[in-house]
Amino acid sequence: MGKIKGFINKELIQLLEKDIQEAIDRSYELNNNVVNAIPDPLVSVRTSTYQHAKYIEQCIEGVLNQKTSFPFEFIIGEDFSTDGTRELVFSYAEKYPDRIRVVASDQNEGVRGNGWRCKVRARGKYIALCEGDDYWTDPLKLQKQVDYLEAHPEAYFTFHHSSILKGERIVGRRPKSGSGIVKMEDLLFRKTYPTMSLVFRRSKGFLLDQINLRKEFSTGDFLLVLLLASRGPGYLFPEVMGVYRVHSGGVYSPLGEIKKLQIGIHNRRAALKHIPMTFKQKMICRLMILLRQLKILGIRLGLLGRAAKD
Numbered sequence: 001m002g003k004i005k006g007f008i009n010k011e012l013i014q015l016l017e018k019d020i021q022e023a024i025d026r027s028y029e030l031n032n033n034v035v036n037a038i039p040d041p042l043v044s045v046r047t048s049t050y051q052h053a054k055y056i057e058q059c060i061e062g063v064l065n066q067k068t069s070f071p072f073e074f075i076i077g078e079d080f081s082t083d084g085t086r087e088l089v090f091s092y093a094e095k096y097p098d099r100i101r102v103v104a105s106d107q108n109e110g111v112r113g114n115g116w117r118c119k120v121r122a123r124g125k126y127i128a129l130c131e132g133d134d135y136w137t138d139p140l141k142l143q144k145q146v147d148y149l150e151a152h153p154e155a156y157f158t159f160h161h162s163s164i165l166k167g168e169r170i171v172g173r174r175p176k177s178g179s180g181i182v183k184m185e186d187l188l189f190r191k192t193y194p195t196m197s198l199v200f201r202r203s204k205g206f207l208l209d210q211i212n213l214r215k216e217f218s219t220g221d222f223l224l225v226l227l228l229a230s231r232g233p234g235y236l237f238p239e240v241m242g243v244y245r246v247h248s249g250g251v252y253s254p255l256g257e258i259k260k261l262q263i264g265i266h267n268r269r270a271a272l273k274h275i276p277m278t279f280k281q282k283m284i285c286r287l288m289i290l291l292r293q294l295k296i297l298g299i300r301l302g303l304l305g306r307a308a309k310d
Contacts, residue, residue: 001094002031006101009120012204015211016116023113024120026105030093034073035123037098043072043142044124044202048114049132053084055245060092062136062242064099068143072128075101077118080108085132115220119207127202130242134196137163138241145199148235157182157200157228159193160237162244171246179238184229188275189282193236194244195221200228213274222267226274258301261294 006029013021045063049056063074074096078089086104093102103117126146130136138144145158159182164172175191187193200206209227210220217223228234268287272280 001090003028004031005029006032006103007035007121007123012120012207012211015208020113020116023105023109024117026107026109027103027117028105029121030090030102030104032093032097032101034098034101038071038073040071041073041124042070043068043126043128043146043199044122045072045074045128045130045142046077046118046122047075047130047132048077048079048111048118049081049085049089050079050108050114051081051083051085052132053081053088055133055135056085056088057092058135059130059132060089060100063130064096065139066136066142067139068146070146072142073101073122073124074099075103075118075121076132077103077114079110079114080105111220122202124202126199128199130196133245133247134162134194134243136196136242138239141241142199144237144239144241148237149199149201152235154232155235156232157198157234158237159234160197160239160241162194162197162242163240165243165245166247170243173240174244175236179236182234182236184276185279185282187225187229187234188271188279189286191236193225194242195224196242196244198224198228200234201231206231216270216273218263218266222263222271226271230274258294258297261290261297265290265294 008024013024016024047059047063049059052059060076066072076089076093078086080086089102093100101121103121109117126149128142128145141160145160148158149155161173161175163170164174174194178191206227210223213223214220265287268283268290272283275283
């Protein structure tokens with residue numbers, strides 16, 4: 001397939017770090033007709049994928065199967081996979097040139113580079129996320145979430161329940177319970193929500209905050225939640241409308257758990273500077289719990305000294 005530069009929000013690029021600007025400059029889209037076929041998408045669905053050959057078709061089909069009364073574009077950032085993911089994604093781009101915008105380059109750009117070269121291309125009023133190893137199961141997912149946001153201008157985002165898949169087995173759901181209005185305290189302390197269930201409003205201010213605060217946080221997901229929480233209430237749908245995949249040997253392994261705790265500690269320390277005073281004491285208590293868990297786990301594994309240096 002041929003290559004095009006595609007639509008890019010050039011105003012945002014000027015505000016990004018040099019390495020991210022260079023990743024965007026190296027990027028291209030596979031030849032497509034989405035901007036002409038869908039001149040005014042209400043939603044931009046963003047998928048980042050790398051080494052997801054076993055899963056990416058299920059992810060793509062879950063998006064393409066969405067039944068909506070509004071137009072949406074599908075942006076897939078393929079990060080130079082070597083396991084067959086690239087070929088699968090390219091074949092979908094060739095099959096659906098009026099629906100899919102594949103963003104790629106001729107080298108691996110990493111999570112940040114791949115993510116931002118897709119962010120600056122999104123045109124929708126709303127953003128929906130689905131990583132390449134996760135997938136949506138309800139064909140009305142987008143319709144339900146967007147309908148709520150359209151009817152409730154005070155709301156900034158919506159989530160839904162998701163099944164947790166480990167290997168070939170469903171091992172739970174996230175969050176475990178609940179529905180209705182979601183406020184800052186819920187996002188920061190009470191429940192966890194897979195990003196693949198998220199639909200939120202796109203705005204210049206939101207992206208500028210992501211740019212300005214990104215260096216302070218270890219992971220983009222925590223910053224995303226913090227920024228959503230600061231902008232207004234959200235809504236949690238009780239239905240399970242997607243599947244979040246966890247991998248063996250990841251954060252559920254002992255070393256992975258140490259890394260997860262370290263990231264959580266770093267992010268909560270950073271968050272203390274940005275949350276309202278009413279939540280600071282509760283965040284400090286949460287931080288102390290994580291520090292104690294890290295110490296206990298490090299002692300148990302004989303890795304306390306090593307964990308402190310990482």
